[in-house]
Amino acid sequence: MTKVRHLLGISGGKDSAALAIYMRNLYPELDIEYYTCDTGKELEETYQLIKNLEVYLGKTIELLQAANQSTQDPFDHYLDLYGGFLPSANSRWCTKKLKLEPFEKFVGNDPVISYVGIRGDEDREGYISKKPNIQSIFPFRKNIWSEDVIGKALTNNNLVKLIEQFDGLSYTPSKVRFRELLLKPISFNFTQTQKTNILLDVDVRLFNELIFSFLKQTSYPLSEENTFPLVDNEDVLIREDIFKLLEESGVGVPAYYNKLDFDLNGKVGQYSRSRSGCYFCFYQQKIEWIWLYEQHPDRFLKAVAYEKDGYTWNDNERLEDLIKPARMQAIKEEYLKRTARIAHKSKSPYLLDILNEAEGEGCASCFI
Ligand code: SF4
Secondary structure, eight states, X not given: OOOOEEEEEOOSSHHHHXXXXXXXXXXXXXXXXXXXXXXXXXXXXXXXXXXXXXXXXXXXXEEEOTTTTSXXXXXXXHHHHTTTOOOBTTBOHXXXXXXXXXXXXXXXXXXXXXXXXXXXXXXXXXXXXXXXXXXXXXXXXXSOBOHHHHHHHHSGXXXXXXXXXXXXXXOXXXXXXXXXXXXXXXXXTBOHHHHHHHHHHHOHHHHHHHHHHHHTTSSSGGGGOSOOGGGGOOOOOOHHXXXXXXXXXXXXXXXXXXXXXXXXXXXXXXXXXOOOSBTTOTTSOHHHHHHHHHHOHHHHHHHHHHOOTTOOSBXXXXXXXXXSHHHHHHHXXXXXXXXXXHHHHHOOSOHHHHHHHHHOOOOHHHHO
């Protein structure tokens, strides 16, 4: 039997850090390898978080660096290769070269379970890798399985086989009801998502047992394991739980999430950074660029220095123009109006929610 590796990537964001804490606390029997992909352009707060986590976990977090033979740091090495062409949401060579490729090299051909910190209150899948020897598991969600696994297990073509596997599972009081629902084929009026959710509502453990037993007949990495403790996992962790885990463990919330006051013509606003990743990440909002300018001016100036030969981090606006006093004032005003509007709608007390709602998904490899 091939040894399956269990990996957990630390992005520098709160959710992957909390997941590391959670897995250590609940599943100490799993020999998890922790890693982080260093672009060379992270904020100091990220490195601090990694140090704190290493102490808490009692393990080294493997530092994976692309182009580790280069005299330059990974980002600069590839930027030169790309002729100074800055990455963007439409051309995200940075994620591919600095995150995914080093991760896939680290994995090689070994069967791997990759634990991903997508929360129970998020509606996204969190792409990590499409390599067949890497299987993603989402411990914070009610549905811990990836979409491809669920698709293959629940497809109508697999129904007869799945029922056979189900009948072989031990008895539970919800088994009869579960079976009735399992027999109902997926259709236009009963989608795969609906079927998944309804089965999970009836019995999460039974659902997990069924999927684990389905996996035994496949070439997914988990088919190599005799048992998998997360089959019993019924937890759903949302944003509040993440902050609680970080604070109660003593690891702490990365400092760039802290709300800081700024003044705008006598009015007080609050800003923070909404995510981890490179300090110049093109996913950040205008207000976060201003946060960088005001809180880390040295980093901001470095980001400015990358804008040459017509390449810019933001469409149609150079950073030098973004920090002109009138422009900064306009950005802050617009931000205050927008956050007030969203805060009113979402009723969330977290500035982070507001920034996230305003921003959308971004890059799962960098920000989880
Ligand atoms: S944080 Fe942003 S700039 Fe850095 S690798 Fe990720 S997507 Fe690219």
